[in-house]
Amino acid sequence: EPEVTQTPSHQVTQMGQEVILRCVPISNHLYFYWYRQILGQKVEFLVSFYNNEISEKSEIFDDQFSVERPDGSNFTLKIRSTKLEDSAMYFCASSNGGARGALHFGNGTRLTVT
C-alpha cells in the first residue's frame, strides 16, 4: 500500500536555526497537509496546500513557517527561526480529495529545539 514518507525521523536543532522537514506524499494525491503534536497535547492542524498554494492555515502557522512543493514529489515545511516551543512531532499528510476520503499520515518527524 502506498504511504507518506517523512524525513528525517528525528531532527535536533538549536534555537534560532532554520529547519526543513521533508515529506513525500502518496503519488496520485493532490492535497497536502502539515499537522503537529506537542508532547502530551492534541494533534493540531497547521496548513493545507493544493494546486501549489496554501488553501488554509491555522493561527499557529505564522510568518516563521512556510511550505513548498519544490518538485513533483516532495512537500516541505520550513521553520525559519526555531523556538523552544516548536519542539513537537510534525506529521505530513496527503489525500486524493475524493468523497472526503481520509487523510493518510506519515510517521512524523520529531523536532527537538534546544
Place this chain on the structure above:
Amino acid sequence: DQQVKQNSPSLSVQEGRISILNCDYTNSMFDYFLWYKKYPAEGPTFLISISSIKDKNEDGRFTVFLNKSAKHLSLHIVPSQPGDSAVYFCAASVGSNYKLTFGKGTLLTVNP
C-alpha cells in the same frame, strides 16, 4: 480549545470483549467525524468515519455511532484483540475540507 473531547485518557479491556471509546464535540458545524488509530512511532492511521447524515457506520469489527443531539460519538470494537492496543483519536471537520480537529486520544489496552 476543546471542540473535540475524549474524556477517558485510557481504557483497558479483555481480549474478546467489547471496547467502547467515546468522544464529545461542541462545534455544531462539524459534519464529518473520523477515528484514527496510532501506534508508537507511527503516524495516525485512518480507521472509520461517519457523516452527520448517518447515525451508524460499520466496518468489520469497528462500528461508529453518532448522536447529533447529544453531540456524541462512540467507537465500538467487537471483539477486541491485543493488536488493537493503541491510542485512538476522534477527529471532526466542517464541510469538505480536511482541516481536522482532533481529540486528545484514548489509550486502549487489550489484555490477552
